[in-house]
Amino acid sequence: MSEIIIVTRAMGQTVSGQVVVFREGFSPRYDLDRTSGVISRRGHSAEGQSIKDKILVIPTAKGGVAGGWAFRDLVCKGFAPRAFVFGKLNPVMVQGAVFAGIPITEGWRPDALTMLRTGDMVRIDPEHLRIEKLS
Helix, strand or coil: CCCCEEEEEEEEECCEEEEECCCCCCCCCCCECCCCCCECCCCCCCCCEECCCCEEEEEECCCCCCCCHHHHHHHHHHHCCCCEEEECCCCHHHHHHHCCCCCCCEECEEHHHHHHCCCCEEEEEEECCEECCCC
């Protein structure tokens, strides 16, 4: 039987994919090498991980305006994640994800950071405000 996470808010299409769990916040400007799609900030919990086609599970958004343009840039370069799953995010991250066509969610119960591990497969269903753990 699959496990379900209920999200508070969500936008975008239903997608499935492999999870990369971050233990700290995410800034596309400071944490990511936007020429390769790899987390490059030294000491980041996902350092060295590619975000390409991954579902990123992130406790909180950090930073400001970069999310508004960086996500679309990642789509154009072919390095975009499949979806964002945030505990708490900010309006600029929402704007950037929607503009780029990347599904995005906020809020969760139970806690996605304790339920999911890097490598797990999930399905995100924004219309029904749920994430299903597939494996």
